[in-house]
Amino acid sequence: MNFSSKHDDRLPLYQRLRDELSERIASQQWRPGEAIPTEAELVKQFSASIGTVRKAIDMLVAEGTLERFQGRGTFVRRARFDSSLFRFFRFQKDSGERQVPEGRILRREVVEAPSAVASALRIAPGTKVIHLSRLRVLDGTPLLAESIWLPREKFENLLDIDTSEFGDLLYPLYEERCGQVIASAEEDLTAEAVDDVHARLLQLPRGAPVIVVERLALGYDRQPLEWRRSRGPADKFRYHVEIR
Amino acid sequence: MNFSSKHDDRLPLYQRLRDELSERIASQQWRPGEAIPTEAELVKQFSASIGTVRKAIDMLVAEGTLERFQGRGTFVRRARFDSSLFRFFRFQKDSGERQVPEGRILRREVVEAPSAVASALRIAPGTKVIHLSRLRVLDGTPLLAESIWLPREKFENLLDIDTSEFGDLLYPLYEERCGQVIASAEEDLTAEAVDDVHARLLQLPRGAPVIVVERLALGYDRQPLEWRRSRGPADKFRYHVEIR
DNA sequence: CAGTGGTCTAGACCACACG
DNA sequence: GTGTGGTCTAGACCACTGT
Numbered sequence: 001m002n003f004s005s006k007h008d009d010r011l012p013l014y015q016r017l018r019d020e021l022s023e024r025i026a027s028q029q030w031r032p033g034e035a036i037p038t039e040a041e042l043v044k045q046f047s048a049s050i051g052t053v054r055k056a057i058d059m060l061v062a063e064g065t066l067e068r069f070q071g072r073g074t075f076v077r078r079a080r081f082d083s084s085l086f087r088f089f090r091f092q093k094d095s096g097e098r099q100v101p102e103g104r105i106l107r108r109e110v111v112e113a114p115s116a117v118a119s120a121l122r123i124a125p126g127t128k129v130i131h132l133s134r135l136r137v138l139d140g141t142p143l144l145a146e147s148i149w150l151p152r153e154k155f156e157n158l159l160d161i162d163t164s165e166f167g168d169l170l171y172p173l174y175e176e177r178c179g180q181v182i183a184s185a186e187e188d189l190t191a192e193a194v195d196d197v198h199a200r201l202l203q204l205p206r207g208a209p210v211i212v213v214e215r216l217a218l219g220y221d222r223q224p225l226e227w228r229r230s231r232g233p234a235d236k237f238r239y240h241v242e243i244r
Numbered sequence: 245m246n247f248s249s250k251h252d253d254r255l256p257l258y259q260r261l262r263d264e265l266s267e268r269i270a271s272q273q274w275r276p277g278e279a280i281p282t283e284a285e286l287v288k289q290f291s292a293s294i295g296t297v298r299k300a301i302d303m304l305v306a307e308g309t310l311e312r313f314q315g316r317g318t319f320v321r322r323a324r325f326d327s328s329l330f331r332f333f334r335f336q337k338d339s340g341e342r343q344v345p346e347g348r349i350l351r352r353e354v355v356e357a358p359s360a361v362a363s364a365l366r367i368a369p370g371t372k373v374i375h376l377s378r379l380r381v382l383d384g385t386p387l388l389a390e391s392i393w394l395p396r397e398k399f400e401n402l403l404d405i406d407t408s409e410f411g412d413l414l415y416p417l418y419e420e421r422c423g424q425v426i427a428s429a430e431e432d433l434t435a436e437a438v439d440d441v442h443a444r445l446l447q448l449p450r451g452a453p454v455i456v457v458e459r460l461a462l463g464y465d466r467q468p469l470e471w472r473r474s475r476g477p478a479d480k481f482r483y484h485v486e487i488r
Numbered sequence: 489c490a491g492t493g494g495t496c497t498a499g500a501c502c503a504c505a506c507g
Numbered sequence: 508g509t510g511t512g513g514t515c516t517a518g519a520c521c522a523c524t525g526t
Contacts, residue, residue, distance in 0.1 A: 050497090187486075298494090317492060504513095
């Protein structure tokens with residue numbers, strides 16, 4: 001067995017190996033939660049030494065694409081985005097348990113992509129996109145008001161289901177209904193004084209500070225799959241960063 | 245040559261090696277900007293193989309403690325924190341060049357540590373600390389209002405210099421005057437409506453949204469050296485994160 | 489040129505998971 | 508016990524830096 005042709009021979013072997021593995025994951029040849037072949041097997045397949053194979057796998061583990069378990073194997077990592085919400089918002093029960101906030105879809109429509117959305121999703125402006133408006137609520141308190149945009153072509157199936165059946169988490173829904181797996185994301189955080197529309201939605205006084213999180217979610221092949229903008233009350237927000 | 249005694253023999257060799265190197269850096273045996281011994285030299289000193297030495301160094305590079313340059317050597321990394329400011333604030337000239345905002349010390353005093361400060365710096369409440377009040381200004385526009393607390397014992401020398409000679413960056417000053425090197429930091433971000441005191445300082449209307457950044461700065465030995473709380477106008481703020 | 493880190497090999501043995 | 512990843516060795520050769 002050998003490499004798919006497109007790799008540059010001048011690149012180090014472990015790099016090409018990393019890219020090759022990464023592509024097989026992107027193409028869902030190995031799916032999230034599944035084990036990839038053993039190190040010994042990969043050594044044979046790519047006629048590389050164990051050290052080189054391990055270095056390639058090391059990189060994918062560092063990137064968060066793979067997960068290793070001694071004695072069991074190496075697995076494609078299933079991204080856990082719910083936790084990202086809790087990196088930002090200290091909305092937890094006293095016991096410290098993490099609750100998934102209830103998600104209510106307020107609106108679902110097909111529209112032409114506004115220019116900001118089109119450029120984020122890297123599609124032509126005016127392309128049809130699905131727009132969802134969603135409110136996330138915890139213990140009766142509005143937590144987040146979200147606007148979500150999806151390329152229609154990939155997510156057409158979402159138009160067939162009743163929005164009441166969407167459930168509280170969208171990414172598993174994307175996977176089940178549309179075969180689209182979210183592998184990573186980029187977020188931009190800002191803050192602003194709440195506008196009247198969101199003040200009503202979030203039950204906040206006029207001009208109260210809100211956090212704005214814009215998230216671009218990507219597949220394993222790094223294609224943009226979803227763009228969303230979420231707003232939440234600033235006093236519920238705390239984000240922690242380590243710097244070196 | 246051998247390891248300092250305290251390392252646990254059950255730990256993998258590359259781990260013990262990493263810890264040993266890390267300690268030598270913390271103790272300023274090798275200082276920021278200086279090269280550490282070559283890989284071949286470390287192989288001899290620790291009677292390990294080249295692969296093991298490289299793995300230990302790899303870890304410190306990944307942590308941001310060391311920096312490698314092919315053909316030149318491996319160097320203790322000098323933390324560059326000015327950049328952290330610009331990760332958060334999009335205050336740049338049109339050309340994209342990064343300007344260091346002017347720093348004006350408004351007040352310098354010795355006080356007993358408030359409990360929040362004491363717990364952040366991990367010292368007993370009531371211990372004497374140096375408190376600095378500082379305004380950072382770019383092109384005449386107030387950017388950040390900062391309150392900075394330092395353990396008096398380590399930073400006594402700062403009391404001897406006129407505050408007008410502090411300059412625009414404090415961390416180089418800490419290093420030159422007090423021998424204290426900042427190696428890493430943790431930041432917490434929140435947002436709030438500005439209070440009257442900071443509205444005046446930052447020239448903002450009442451209740452405007454401000455970003456609040458609390459930073460704990462640590463030495464190479466991870467001892468807390470400085471705690472600060474900074475506030476800046478939210479519309480100047482944008483923070484970018486990657487999630488996996 | 490000599491000296492540095494970067495890549496790669498071909499093994500050995502250990503620690504852990506699971507049937 | 509068998510199979511997996513984890514640690515470690517002892518080299519070889521390449522690519523880059525500085526003199």
